[in-house]
Amino acid sequence: MPEFFNVVAPDQAFQLLKKHLPVNIGQETVDTVDSLGRVTANDITSPEDLPAFARSTMDGFSVRARDTFGASEGMPAYIEVIGEVLMGQATSLTLATGQAAVAYTGGMLAGDADAVVMIERTQRVDDKTIEVLRPVAPGENVVQIGEDVRQGDQVLPQGHVIRPQDIGGMLALGLQSVQMARRPRVAIVSTGDELVTPDKKPGPGQIRDINTFTIAGLVTNCGGIPVPIAMVEDDFEAQKTAAVEAMDKGDIVVFSAGSSVSNRDMTASVFESLDGSKIFAHGISIRPGKPTIIGLAKDKPLIGLPGNPVSAMVVFDLTVRPAIYHMSGCVNSPTLPTSKATLTRDIPSQAGKEDYVQMRLSEKNGILQAEPVFGKSNLIYTLVHADGVVRIPLEKGGLYAGEEVSVRIY
């Protein structure tokens, strides 16, 4: 009877691989406006002070703060208004003692001004004069030069995933393009004599290849670039040819199906036949997803995913996803969405195996309920009907109806 010879615990699945992987696979110059979701290849430092001039944060009057000291409603400070600093323009106005200039939110202060009095804290006396009704401290209502960022400050660390505000932050400093880690290319090979491409009508005994496309979608969602290589029959030479092409075109090689231990399962021997390859694991103690192969050749992960779609998705998350993040140079893996929900029924689990149970969510009396989707792991609609997945750790014998669980949302 064939056996899995090298079954690893789920938390080991990626760890085995990780120590052999390059932390990143090179970098490229990317226009800042196109950098959403990309990962910084280096620390980014500021080429300049932001803002480059002291800006008012209020509509009002720029003043010398000391001229307002002691002002009150009963004893206002009388200040001469010598002009207006227009938005977006340099000013030649400079204040002498007892003088002010009109200031706008975001605009410059007059020369020698060190604070802004809000318009609400003043009264017009005449064209040239205002009463200031409360004192302002030096710096009040002002953003100082370099208060947002100082020249030379690190503004983004290496390994950071770019968000909309980071694009704004970089553009504010005039950084038009940035060095980003190259997106890992994930070469996908789908195997099986029974497969036809999705545009074909399957004959008797045939089914359409879907794993190529499901895996491609998962890769895209992780920030990788899916590179579908081929759909190949259960023939060693054909699979070897596809594997060599996958090694050539991808940074990560993913085979779908053929990862178990029957004599029709060739992924392991195909991986072993690659130059300099090493297999770290054949089998993970999870359900579904046990038939999995984890290896490496020339710094490139070799992942043999089970052919069952549910298993493939569970194993993808444990192996390919962290490999993509790692090889992108991500310092912190992106946070995936989760929801707390109340389990509607008991779920048995075998101790010594980590279970991944597909869940459908619904709201009942304002409470989010998680209903297990007990479909077979070879049915794609088990996944389509699921809103997310719950992990039952190795040591647990099951979960009980009414328990609160954390559902990882798809």
Next chain:
Amino acid sequence: MPEFFNVVAPDQAFQLLKKHLPVNIGQETVDTVDSLGRVTANDITSPEDLPAFARSTMDGFSVRARDTFGASEGMPAYIEVIGEVLMGQATSLTLATGQAAVAYTGGMLAGDADAVVMIERTQRVDDKTIEVLRPVAPGENVVQIGEDVRQGDQVLPQGHVIRPQDIGGMLALGLQSVQMARRPRVAIVSTGDELVTPDKKPGPGQIRDINTFTIAGLVTNCGGIPVPIAMVEDDFEAQKTAAVEAMDKGDIVVFSAGSSVSNRDMTASVFESLDGSKIFAHGISIRPGKPTIIGLAKDKPLIGLPGNPVSAMVVFDLTVRPAIYHMSGCVNSPTLPTSKATLTRDIPSQAGKEDYVQMRLSEKNGILQAEPVFGKSNLIYTLVHADGVVRIPLEKGGLYAGEEVSVRIY
């Protein structure tokens, strides 16, 4: 003193708009392989049964279940093996009483077989004969025709956001292309005399326009299409021209800055000048983000965002984000990632205002800590330094150090 005349509660901000909005803005045909993240325009039903033939879920032998009834290790059933059903091929084998055929995982059964015996539950006697050591029930280890999906079943509802497994589910049924809701186009106009485009070196009193690009990134992350229209000075006619173009090119019109109530703030009057426009709110009782305008013209939302980047992002989430989801026809808004974390310090909040506090996360002794980023809302790096945001509801006077908070992760 100018005042906000029509301040609404934060939960009303989108509700006011929602009842006037089209639920979707049309549909288009999309290749299934390119449909990741798109929203289904209609219910999708299955054109066929999946699988189209009964499939074995194990390696073993397809049998007539009744021939195994009563079998045990001590008293095995002797079964004649009449051949093998190859993967991906039709078979002419049909079983008579006491016969079996070799079956593979995912392969067809022989004619008249109704169950599969796992290979592990058999022993070879000779070339032609096996012993079956345990009985199987009819249907055991078999996926029945239509067990995954039946012809005519609804496979995806209208308003569903496509995930990797949904692509697999559709392709499994031969659905090569599908009708998807058109992605809402969000026209963005950035206003202010002080702005220069990010490729320019700002002169005295000038800053680079960043809101156009930050908002564009947010739109992209919501599944909308950002359409930058123009960066315009604080001139009514120029802004009106930009607004007309934005109405023409966008399904949603977003103005950045000019949304407050000083006489330099023109967004409200520009929106009011548009044909058939209506303003529902000028001001939201949140901090930051009060200076916000919410209106409508010809079924298109008009949103005036505050110019401060932090405020703009908070208000975007309350107004533009739900508008994009709604106009895409999303039935359930996507779940955004959150993390529970322990607050490191007290945060005061004014009752009657909803506060949005930027947070930086770090782990300390294995516990996730949320440290408020108390930067000014006009500093973009307040957002860049934040990992997420915490909402303090209207009625709360603040949050206390040591409290567990839910941080919405960027």
